[in-house]
Amino acid sequence: MSWKFPKNPVLADSVAEIENINDSLRPFAEETYGRLNEHNWASITQATANGGDPFVADDVAEDGVFVYHSAGVHSSYTDFLAGGAVNAQDQDFASWSNWTALDSLTLSITCPQTLLWVHGSCQIDCGSMDSSTTPSVRLAIRVDGAILLDSVAGTAECDNDGVAGMLYPAFPLSTSFVVPVASGEHKIDLVVKTSGVSPAAVSSTAAYVRSRELICLEMRR
Amino acid sequence: MAYTRHRLKSGTLPLRVESGELISPETIASKIENMYLTDEGTLRSVWGPAPYVPQYSTGATLYSNLKGIHHAVIGEDGSREILLIQDGDSLKVFRGWAAGPGAGSNIWYPLIAKVGASDIKDDFGFDDKPRFPTQFETTPTGIVIIPCGDNSRPYFYDGKTILPLGYPTAPGTCVGHGPVSLGEALFNKRGYKDFNGSATDSGSQAGYARLGSISLDSIDRTDDGRVKEGRWYAAYQWTDIWGNLSPLSGKSEAVSVPLSATCKQNPSGAGEEFLFEQKYLLFWEGIEPGPTGTIGRVFCRTKDVLNSGTAELFRIPAGLVGESALSANESDITVRLGFTPIPDNVTTTFPDNIPDDALVRQPEDVAPVRPFKLYTLAFGRGWAANFSDDPGKIHPSIPGKWGTFRTGEEIFPDPRGSEITGMFQVPDGLLVFTEESTFLVVISYAGEGFQTKTIHPRIGCVAPSSVSMMPDGRAIWLGREGFYSYLNGSVELISNSIHNEISLLNSARLVQAVAAFDVHEQKYRCWVASDGSRKNNLCWEYDGAGWTRRTDVTAAAVCVTQDHRRYMLTAGEAEKQGVANPIEGVYLLDHQIQSFDPKDRASIIQTGWLRTFRSEGRGSPTTVYLWLRESGSGTITVEVERDWRAGIVETVTAKAYPPDDAPPFWNQAVYGGTDADGDALTWKKRRPYWTRVDIYAPSSETFRLRITNTVPWEFLGLAFDEVPQPDTFRSAPK
Numbered sequence: 020m021s022w023k024f025p026k027n028p029v030l031a032d033s034v035a036e037i038e039n040i041n042d043s044l045r046p047f048a049e050e051t052y053g054r055l056n057e058h059n060w061a062s063i064t065q066a067t068a069n070g071g072d073p074f075v076a077d078d079v080a081e082d083g084v085f086v087y088h089s090a091g092v093h094s095s096y097t098d099f100l101a102g103g104a105v106n107a108q109d110q111d112f113a114s115w116s117n118w119t120a121l122d123s124l125t126l127s128i129t130c131p132q133t134l135l136w137v138h139g140s141c142q143i144d145c146g147s148m149d150s151s152t153t154p155s156v157r158l159a160i161r162v163d164g165a166i167l168l169d170s171v172a173g174t175a176e177c178d179n180d181g182v183a184g185m186l187y188p189a190f191p192l193s194t195s196f197v198v199p200v201a202s203g204e205h206k207i208d209l210v211v212k213t214s215g216v217s218p219a220a221v222s223s224t225a226a227y228v229r230s231r232e233l234i235c236l237e238m239r240r
Numbered sequence: 241m242a243y244t245r246h247r248l249k250s251g252t253l254p255l256r257v258e259s260g261e262l263i264s265p266e267t268i269a270s271k272i273e274n275m276y277l278t279d280e281g282t283l284r285s286v287w288g289p290a291p292y293v294p295q296y297s298t299g300a301t302l303y304s305n306l307k308g309i310h311h312a313v314i315g316e317d318g319s320r321e322i323l324l325i326q327d328g329d330s331l332k333v334f335r336g337w338a339a340g341p342g343a344g345s346n347i348w349y350p351l352i353a354k355v356g357a358s359d360i361k362d363d364f365g366f367d368d369k370p371r372f373p374t375q376f377e378t379t380p381t382g383i384v385i386i387p388c389g390d391n392s393r394p395y396f397y398d399g400k401t402i403l404p405l406g407y408p409t410a411p412g413t414c415v416g417h418g419p420v421s422l423g424e425a426l427f428n429k430r431g432y433k434d435f436n437g438s439a440t441d442s443g444s445q446a447g448y449a450r451l452g453s454i455s456l457d458s459i460d461r462t463d464d465g466r467v468k469e470g471r472w473y474a475a476y477q478w479t480d481i482w483g484n485l486s487p488l489s490g491k492s493e494a495v496s497v498p499l500s501a502t503c504k505q506n507p508s509g510a511g512e513e514f515l516f517e518q519k520y521l522l523f524w525e526g527i528e529p530g531p532t533g534t535i536g537r538v539f540c541r542t543k544d545v546l547n548s549g550t551a552e553l554f555r556i557p558a559g560l561v562g563e564s565a566l567s568a569n570e571s572d573i574t575v576r577l578g579f580t581p582i583p584d585n586v587t588t589t590f591p592d593n594i595p596d597d598a599l600v601r602q603p604e605d606v607a608p609v610r611p612f613k614l615y616t617l618a619f620g621r622g623w624a625a626n627f628s629d630d631p632g633k634i635h636p637s638i639p640g641k642w643g644t645f646r647t648g649e650e651i652f653p654d655p656r657g658s659e660i661t662g663m664f665q666v667p668d669g670l671l672v673f674t675e676e677s678t679f680l681v682v683i684s685y686a687g688e689g690f691q692t693k694t695i696h697p698r699i700g701c702v703a704p705s706s707v708s709m710m711p712d713g714r715a716i717w718l719g720r721e722g723f724y725s726y727l728n729g730s731v732e733l734i735s736n737s738i739h740n741e742i743s744l745l746n747s748a749r750l751v752q753a754v755a756a757f758d759v760h761e762q763k764y765r766c767w768v769a770s771d772g773s774r775k776n777n778l779c780w781e782y783d784g785a786g787w788t789r790r791t792d793v794t795a796a797a798v799c800v801t802q803d804h805r806r807y808m809l810t811a812g813e814a815e816k817q818g819v820a821n822p823i824e825g826v827y828l829l830d831h832q833i834q835s836f837d838p839k840d841r842a843s844i845i846q847t848g849w850l851r852t853f854r855s856e857g858r859g860s861p862t863t864v865y866l867w868l869r870e871s872g873s874g875t876i877t878v879e880v881e882r883d884w885r886a887g888i889v890e891t892v893t894a895k896a897y898p899p900d901d902a903p904p905f906w907n908q909a910v911y912g913g914t915d916a917d918g919d920a921l922t923w924k925k926r927r928p929y930w931t932r933v934d935i936y937a938p939s940s941e942t943f944r945l946r947i948t949n950t951v952p953w954e955f956l957g958l959a960f961d962e963v964p965q966p967d968t969f970r971s972a973p974k
Contacts, residue, residue: 021321021803022336024290028832031907032873033952034897037923053804056321058336065340 021058023050086130088207091232092123099146099189099227109144111225114154114215118166124233125208132202134238135162137170139209140193141231154213154226158192161210162200170196175214197238209233247961248859252867254957255845256283257786260740264848268737270944271846272788275955276830277761282869282928284954285843286792289814289827291836293334293348296341302348303824304328306811307366307388308374311801314382320399321803325811325826326374326387329354329366333397351402352387352395359402364389368774370749373705373797377615379622379642381482384615393611394624396482396643403533406609406643407478407486411530411537414590416474416495417523450595452497452519453547467500467518470544474522474592475553476582477538477603478530484643485538486530487606488553494545495522522592529585537582540603543596554599556592604638605647614704616663618670619683619690625660625672632657634672634681636690653679653692661751662704666715671726673701673717678731696731699724703753705797706766710757710784716764718753723766723782738780738787745770752776756798759806760830763788767795767810776812792841793827807831815839840950847945849884851962855941863961864935864945869928869954870897873905876953879946882937888946890936896953898929928956939965 025043033039050059061069097103105111110122121141137160145153157173159166172194213226255269256277264270275283293302308326323334325348332348339347350358354366364387375386382398384405394405452467472495478486500518527537540553582590612635613626622637624645634651638644653660658674665671669682678695685691699719701707706718715726722735722742735742746769754776755766763783767776779790795810808829813822817837832838851859864878875893882889897903902916903924913921937943947955 021801021805022292023805024807024828024831024833026831028287028834029906030872030952033906034870034872034926035904035906035909035921035923036926038925040923056319058321058334060337061340062337065338065345068345069340 021056023047086237088126088128088235088237089233090124090126092121092230094142094229096229099144105227106229109227109229111227112154112156112211112213113225114213116211116213118159118161118210118212120161120208120210121228121231121233124231125206126233126235127204127206128235128237129204130200130202130237132200134197134199135205135207136195136197136236136238137162137207138193138195138234138236139170139232140191141209141211142189142191142229144189144227144229146225146227154215156192156226157212157214158194159210159212160194160196160198161208162198163205163207166210167196167198170194207233207235247862247963249961250850250959252957252959253847255847255955256788257737257783258788258846259737259786259848261737262849263852264737266848266850268786268848269845270848271844271946274790274792274841274843275788275845277763277783277788278954282954282956283845284869284871285949285952286790286841287830287952288832288838289793289810289829289836290831290833291814291823292809292826292828293339294833294835296339296345303811303826305366305368306796306824306826308376309797309799309809309811309826310374310376310378310383310385311799311803311807311809312376312378312383313802314378314380314399322383322397322399323801323809324351324376324383324385324397326797329364329389330356330358331374331385331387331395331402351397360395362387362393363391365391370751372613372703373752373754375614375704376799377617377622378802379617380640381642384622384642386613386615391611394609394615394643398482401481401533403480404531404609406484406645407480407530407606408608408610410487410608411476411478411489411528412526413490414474414476414492414524414528415526416472416492417525418495418497418520449519449521450593451521451544452500453544453596467497467520468544468547469499470497471495471546472522472542472544473551473553474524474539474541475603476527476540477606478534478585479536479538480530480533480643481535482643483641485604485606485638485641487608487647488540488603489528491553492524524590524592525588527582527588527590529588534585536584538603539582539590541592541594541599543599548596553603555601555603556594557598557600604644607635607645607647607650609643609645614660614663616665616670618663618665618681623663623670623681625663630657631659632674634660634663649689651681651690651692653681662701662707662717664707664709664715664717666709666726667713668729671695671707671715673704673707675702675720676700678726680729695726695729699731699733702750703755706753706755708755708757708764708766710764711762712784714784716755716766716782718750718755718766718768720747720750723780734782735780735787741770741780741789746772746774749774749776752796754795754798756800756808758808758829759800760808765790765798765808767793767798767812792838793829794822815841842948842950843953844946844948845955846947847958849942849944850960851940852942854964858939858941858965860938860963860965861935861940861943861960862963864933865959865961866894866931866933866947867928867956867958868894868896868931869956870903870926871953872896872951873908874949874951876947876949878933878935879948880935880937880943881946882940882943884942892933892935894931894933896949896951898927898931901927901929903927926954 023046027039027042029039092108094106094108143156155175160170173192253267258269258272274286276286278284305328310324312322314320325332330350331352332350335349352360352362354363366389374388377384382396385395396405455468456465473491475489475491477488539556545551611628612624615624620639622642625634627633632652635645653672654674661675662673669680672679677697677700679692680695681690681692701717703718709715725732725734749769753768757764763781765779765781767779769776770778775794777794781788793810794813797811799809801807810827813824814827815822817839874896876896878892879888880890904921909921
């Protein structure tokens with residue numbers, strides 16, 4: 020790992036010794052077949068400045084050890100309360116929904132055994148100030164079809180939980196989770212579930228998921 | 241030449257260690273300087289050092305005044321390699337990927353600096369006064385750093401982020417509100433009650449509130465009881481990205497809720513309600529966000545102090561935040577929000593619907609982190625010592641939380657409160673030093689906490705960075721009188737043989753001595769300021785049996801890389817051939833590269849005074865046999881001194897190779913050529929050989945040999961011939 024140095028100098032008039040030569044070569048051979056690390060590669064800034072090829076995309080110890088995946092959908096803001104239109108990018112949910120994946124946000128990645136750091140965020144807009152009719156919204160991360168329970172954010176009871184943006188018609192939800200995965204192919208997505216105000220009442224108001232983003236970092240280092 | 245039959249031949253003198261004593265066995269040298277004990281048991285002249293970072297641009301100055309160096313490998317499978325230095329008033333980290341002469345070169349990235357770009361701005365109060373070198377300690381999650389300076393404070397660096405270690409202050413006190421304090425729309429409406437007026441059902445959508453102690457003191461069948469008068473207090477503490485906790489804030493003012501109105505079993509009229517609807521929730525505000533690095537707040541509350549029988553604070557369980565029931569008959573729904581009740585550093589309010597019976601775990605009572613000068617790991621804890629407000633105090637951290645110190649766990653090993661000058665973990669505990677005493681911290685016999693015992697009431701340590709450990713488990717350090725070792729409860733002075741040299745150390749600068757154990761040469765190496773120097777200009781080496789010295793670098797700090805390389809790196813100065821002044825830098829010892837040609841440096845083996853035990857009769861040393869290993873085409877110098885005087889009476893030379901079996905030399909041998917016997921030249925493994933020099937020191941009482949060279953050479957031993965001068969009038973000195 021890291022920087023290696025020749026051990027003994029080969030100096031003029033010294034005995035042409037086999038050990039000195041070996042000591043000067045062996046450390047580098049070991050390292051080449053060993054554990055090179057972030058200090059062994061030039062950053063793009065250094066490599067190009069000195070006429071070299073940018074072997075890596077960026078500073079290894081900063082970002083290069085993370086492999087970055089993301090997907091996002093942007094929906095321009097329109098004020099539902101003021102009669103604004105629903106955009107084509109908005110995804111609507113009935114007041115009682117199952118866990119449903121957010122559109123255009125699924126990541127399919129192939130990675131070695133590593134840690135995935137998943138960030139998900141979205142804008143919820145219920146279009147109503149009336150908490151007696153708007154559903155509560157929960158957001159979660161799903162990896163290979165399994166919802167990570169500890170990633171569930173939001174609430175099933177919006178007026179009892181400030182985090183969910185209680186009594187506001189629009190609010191953000193975000194969640195983050197670090198999960199180890201085995202090597203292979205993996206599917207990561209964000210899922211949303213809505214809950215009506217009570218088991219007996221079915222809300223007539225939908226909740227819309229508007230701008231949304233999913234980021235997944237392979238933390239390979 | 242004298243007839244050999246009349247000669248006395250000495251035994252072979254291996255000379256591997258030195259002694260400053262006037263009379264010592266002839267197998268002990270009086271000086272061994274810049275000689276390296278090889279794997280094969282020979283002494284080879286020290287080579288190198290190699291600058292760890294090449295000077296890419298002519299005239300470029302990479303360093304100003306180095307005071308500390310540390311190497312660590314942290315993360316899973318050693319995934320992050322970190323090399324840190326303190327250079328003057330900056331703390332810097334090595335970034336190999338930014339090496340080179342290009343515009344992006346920033347190989348030493350400043351983490352902390354007084355001026356200029358850096359992650360953190362700080363003024364250590366750096367100067368050149370004698371003080372502890374920069375202290376580093378690697379923990380499983382990062383490195384504790386205590387910069388060298390007059391008013392430095394500890395930091396923590398995890399390879400990505402650097403921040404002050406722990407919290408020096410407690411957060412401010414929060415303010416609580418009962419049910420009538422704020423407008424009901426702000427939080428749980430259903431549990432919210434107006435106690436001063438008629439009960440108001442304030443909404444049907446929220447879950448039921450949970451605070452309040454029920455009194456079942458019904459007086460008739462329609463009376464269900466009341467919610468008693470209650471009182472609550474709250475406090476909180478910050479937590480940072482490494483799990484460190486701040487001290488608890490002060491307790492809030494009490495939130496008092498009066499006795500509720502009578503409840504009805506079957507509410508029918510306005511203002512009548514079920515008993516469970518009488519409960520309420522609280523609301524806290526003024527919860528301060530913490531300093532940079534804070535990622536959450538641990539919120540704590542008492543139970544109802546009027547009814548629960550305890551006034552202690554309890555942590556709000558993180559998993560319960562937001563928990564509520566949709567109706568009285570429905571199961572709870574838990575929304576898990578994170579690792580702390582307030583998993584952010586932004587909000588200042590906390591709606592509190594946590595029932596008293598969910599409060600189980602008490603918070604840590606944490607002391608504020610005052611600046612301290614020393615830190616080490618032992619017993620799974622970090623031990624801080626020599627605090628600015630109490631130099632004689634040591635304080636263990638909570639296991640795993642390297643900057644969190646529980647109140648009441650402080651230890652004062654020295655009852656006199658003397659300044660702690662070092663700490664070091666040994667197999668039987670933690671050694672703690674003052675300048676003039678040594679203690680051992682061990683796990684308390686009672687099984688909880690720690691206790692100290694005095695190891696030596698008079699021997700201490702003067703330099704915290706001089707402590708290191710030999711492979712046999714012996715700890716070695718520099719005390720006032722010299723080097724000491726500790727093993728199995730006993731302290732021993734191990735530098736008696738070089739005591740005359742120890743007396744030359746600059747006692748005012750002993751505090752800055754630095755040491756490390758070299759796993760390749762298997763020697764403890766300690767750099768000290770000697771002969772009035774302000775800098776650590778001399779390195780004493782100890783192999784477990786005796787001492788040698790070296791002067792290849794001036795080291796303000798030293799470390800051994802914690803990876804498979806096990807390189808010994810020094811921060812200091814070295815001299816380059818053709819350059820007038822020493823060059824400041826980070827140097828790798830015992831390695832040499834072509835771009836840095838070290839200044840000519842003598843490698844010396846000087847015998848003790850020979851034939852001292854028969855000096856009452858004179859003798860004439862005639863021949864010195866040198867047992868060397870072929871090293872080059874040059875010569876080796878032998879100087880002779882006699883009769884206890886340091887003046888050189890004769891200088892002779894010997895070939896650095898066996899003339900009757902000369903090996904091929906680099907730069908001289910012809911590729912594809914033949915040797916003197918006509919055999920093809922091949923790479924050789926260097927062989928030992930004997931060579932002989934004749935010296936002239938007739939009728940000496942004693943004599944001394946100094947073998948020296950500035951080019952590489954290798955020594956196995958020596959012997960000498962002597963012609964005694966017995967039974968003559970001249971032979972006995974008058």
